[in-house]
Amino acid sequence: MERLSGLFGSLRYGAVRAGCNSVAAIALAGCAANAETVTIAALGDSLTAGYGLPAGQGFVPQLEAWLLAQGADVNVVNAGVSGDTTAGGLARVDWAITGDTDAMILELGANDFLRGIDPAVSRENLAGILEASREAGLETLLVAIPASNNYGADYRIAFDGMYTDLADEFDVPLYPDFFAALDTAEDTSGAAQRYFQADGLHPNAEGVALIVEAIGPEVLKLVEAASAQAAAQTVAE
Numbered sequence: 001m002e003r004l005s006g007l008f009g010s011l012r013y014g015a016v017r018a019g020c021n022s023v024a025a026i027a028l029a030g031c032a033a034n035a036e037t038v039t040i041a042a043l044g045d046s047l048t049a050g051y052g053l054p055a056g057q058g059f060v061p062q063l064e065a066w067l068l069a070q071g072a073d074v075n076v077v078n079a080g081v082s083g084d085t086t087a088g089g090l091a092r093v094d095w096a097i098t099g100d101t102d103a104m105i106l107e108l109g110a111n112d113f114l115r116g117i118d119p120a121v122s123r124e125n126l127a128g129i130l131e132a133s134r135e136a137g138l139e140t141l142l143v144a145i146p147a148s149n150n151y152g153a154d155y156r157i158a159f160d161g162m163y164t165d166l167a168d169e170f171d172v173p174l175y176p177d178f179f180a181a182l183d184t185a186e187d188t189s190g191a192a193q194r195y196f197q198a199d200g201l202h203p204n205a206e207g208v209a210l211i212v213e214a215i216g217p218e219v220l221k222l223v224e225a226a227s228a229q230a231a232a233q234t235v236a237e
Helices: 058-070 086-096 111-112 119-133 154-168 188-195 207-234
Strands: 040-043 075-080 104-106 138-145
Touching: 040 058, 040 188, 058 075, 058 138, 058 207, 075 086, 075 154, 086 119, 086 154, 104 119, 104 207, 111 119, 119 154, 138 154, 188 207
Parallel strands: 040 075, 040 104, 104 138
Antiparallel strands: none
């Protein structure tokens, strides 16, 4: 992935709640028709934060709009920070998870790769985030950012393998490549020109739309699982 040969944008800290104007609610996984809104914390870096895009065109607002269009009663919270590493994500995971959070999308690792951080260190940080999510009882989707061969094949294998290992260890679903929809949309050079911003690293609004369309069904499963979990807890109480 040559697009990961540069640096991501400057650090921007803070969680921005995406707009949620729909009042639609559906029965998911056997839940009641008037189930409560599922709140998803999207913990990530600039790819999650929506670096370089107008408000409403980033990953989080486009994903929330896609989910609402499917009939899901959902609120996606933007906990993406441009330039963030897995260490940064671990440091702020407790801030990202609130009492209202039902699920998490975890998308981190790109900046670790850009900095050549030891995959063992990145793996430990991601494990810490997944452990915090598990302790909070959250349904979690792990999103991988595959590495290139910039640091050699051994590094790439170790880096890519950490996502698979962690998904197995914590028994969470894995979305294997955040950029998969763009890599298959057309030839690599064409995709870089059409679906990426001028830096060649961050998707533009059109590219984000393709990414959301591809990952959306997996996030919808996350919503269903969180709804089912909430319904089970309600019955138990």
